[in-house]
Amino acid sequence: MAEYSPVILKGQQTSDDEILAKTPLDEKALGGDSSVIIMELLQRFKVRDVMKRQIICVPRKATLREAQHILKENRISGLPVSENDRLYGIISVNDIINGLDGGWMDEPCEAHMSKNLVVLEAGMPLSFALRYFNNYTYGRFPVLDANRKLVGIISQRDVMRALLYELSVEIRKLERKTRPEAEGGGASETKKNFFRKEWAVVHNDLSRAGHAANSIKSLLRERKIDRSLIRRVAVAAYELEINICIHSHGGVLVLLIDDDAIRITAKDRGPGIADIEWACRDGTSTANDWIRSMGFGAGMGLSNSKRVADTFNIASEVGKYTIVECIFDIPKAAEPPQG
Amino acid sequence: MTITDVVKILDGKLIAGDATSPRVVGAVVANDLMSDVLLSDYDDILLLTSLASDQAIRTAHIVGAMGVVIHNAKPLSETMIKVADDLAIPLVSSPLSKYDACVRLHDAFLAEERA
Numbered sequence: 235m236a237e238y239s240p241v242i243l244k245g246q247q248t249s250d251d252e253i254l255a256k257t258p259l260d261e262k263a264l265g266g267d268s269s270v271i272i273m274e275l276l277q278r279f280k281v282r283d284v285m286k287r288q289i290i291c292v293p294r295k296a297t298l299r300e301a302q303h304i305l306k307e308n309r310i311s312g313l314p315v316s317e318n319d320r321l322y323g324i325i326s327v328n329d330i331i332n333g334l335d336g337g338w339m340d341e342p343c344e345a346h347m348s349k350n351l352v353v354l355e356a357g358m359p360l361s362f363a364l365r366y367f368n369n370y371t372y373g374r375f376p377v378l379d380a381n382r383k384l385v386g387i388i389s390q391r392d393v394m395r396a397l398l399y400e401l402s403v404e405i406r407k408l409e410r411k412t413r414p415e416a417e418g419g420g421a422s423e424t425k426k427n428f429f430r431k432e433w434a435v436v437h438n439d440l441s442r443a444g445h446a447a448n449s450i451k452s453l454l455r456e457r458k459i460d461r462s463l464i465r466r467v468a469v470a471a472y473e474l475e476i477n478i479c480i481h482s483h484g485g486v487l488v489l490l491i492d493d494d495a496i497r498i499t500a501k502d503r504g505p506g507i508a509d510i511e512w513a514c515r516d517g518t519s520t521a522n523d524w525i526r527s528m529g530f531g532a533g534m535g536l537s538n539s540k541r542v543a544d545t546f547n548i549a550s551e552v553g554k555y556t557i558v559e560c561i562f563d564i565p566k567a568a569e570p571p572q573g
Numbered sequence: 574m575t576i577t578d579v580v581k582i583l584d585g586k587l588i589a590g591d592a593t594s595p596r597v598v599g600a601v602v603a604n605d606l607m608s609d610v611l612l613s614d615y616d617d618i619l620l621l622t623s624l625a626s627d628q629a630i631r632t633a634h635i636v637g638a639m640g641v642v643i644h645n646a647k648p649l650s651e652t653m654i655k656v657a658d659d660l661a662i663p664l665v666s667s668p669l670s671k672y673d674a675c676v677r678l679h680d681a682f683l684a685e686e687r688a
């Protein structure tokens with residue numbers, strides 16, 4: 235089993251390695267048991283504890299070009315091709331390079347994805363994942379559950395992050411044991427609540443559109459956030475997601491939460507809005523009959539988003555991008571009730 | 574008026590979701606334009622719509638609706654039913670027109686008030 239510790243400690247110069255270098259991982263800091271702790275973590279943790287559950291993926295009909303944009307925007311190197319939790323293949327940067335070279339960027343992913351997939355199972359111990367990363371050259375593996383459903387994706391980075399986090403918890407425990415006076419003081423800084431998540435929104439994929447907004451609502455519900463605030467955030471997220479889907483070439487929806495505010499940002503790759511003032515007016519729309527038959531195109535989305543948000547920003551350049559930001563202030567819980 | 578009552582009143586069928594849900598109708602919103610639905614401020618909405626698509630369910634989830642009724646017995650796709658199950662939104666299919674469904678729900682509300 236000792237063969238795995240070098241995997242954690244070496245590797246390429248990624249930013250995770252830099253963090254690693256700054257983390258006091260030497261024998262002294264860990265009370266001389268570092269490898270024991272790591273081994274224990276590798277067994278205790280399962281792939282499902284570490285994998286990313288929010289999977290950025292594309293449907294089979296998405297073009298290689300769309301996949302390329304999504305890869306680029308999310309700075310990832312592999313993109314599962316999946317519908318209704320079923321995994322069909324993976325599009326990698328290599329497939330994109332071949333597409334650019336061969337001139338088939340407008341063909342669907344299903345025609346060019348790799349179908350011979352190496353996958354991990356959610357219930358496997360983390361030590362398995364490390365062995366896979368060692369044995370194959372892939373940077374990430376899709377994770378399936380017992381019913382062969384796609385439930386996550388795991389990269390070396392995810393494993394590193396989880397191990398580093400757990401190690402730092404262990405270290406803090408040890409520090410507390412050796413230096414009890416170090417407790418308290420200075421903790422307030424690190425308590426700052428910060429959360430960010432991003433969803434790719436594909437042009438014209440109306441069957442998935444709204445999915446990000448639904449996830450955002452579910453995520454907010456898990457936190458202690460006022461119900462009416464959640465509803466306002468969800469309305470803006472949904473309107474902006476649908477706008478990206480039906481009016482743009484595709485883009486991303488980003489959720490950012492900190493102690494003071496919830497922020498929804500919708501960014502897309504054009505075509506942009508020529509007259510922003512007109513577009514934001516109630517009832518103005520360029521929607522066609524198809525869009526209207528799908529329940530949209532009343533021309534109310536942007537004004538709805540503006541209405542629910544505490545701060546509303548929009549910027550656009552024709553032919554380039556549209557970016558809309560809705561900020562929702564989180565009321566301070568500590569404030570005494572009025573009257 | 575729970576979702577089971579709605580099914581009875583509208584001669585409908587529960588296609589997805591929990592028949593035993595204790596939530597009661599707070600307001601009926603009959604609309605096919607999703608932005609209009611998102612604009613409403615009511616709680617515990619029963620959404621009555623002819624838009625038989627995933628988007629009707631997703632919109633209902635956003636506004637915290639207690640159920641969705643598709644009127645005119647419009648055919649429901651498999652994905653729509655799956656989304657309703659995933660988001661735990663009771664989904665009802667009714668053969669009535671939007672107008673008749675509204676009238677029946679209205680009468681049922683009046684009867685409830687009198688009782």
Ligand SMILES: Nc1ncnc2c1ncn2[C@@H]1O[C@H](COP(=O)(O)OP(=O)(O)OP(=O)(O)O)[C@@H](O)[C@H]1O
Pocket residue numbers: 473477478481482502504505506507513514518519520521529530531532533534535536537556608
């Ligand atoms: N991301 C975008 N990229 C390009 N154009 C956009 C974008 N978002 C909105 N627009 C333009 O602004 C108009 C108004 O948008 P808005 O969301 O208010 O209404 P709508 O999407 O047409 O209808 P509704 O939102 O009521 O379904 C759209 O018809 C479209 O022309």
Ligand SMILES: [Mg+2]
Pocket residue numbers: 473476477530531534535536
């Ligand atoms: Mg819109």
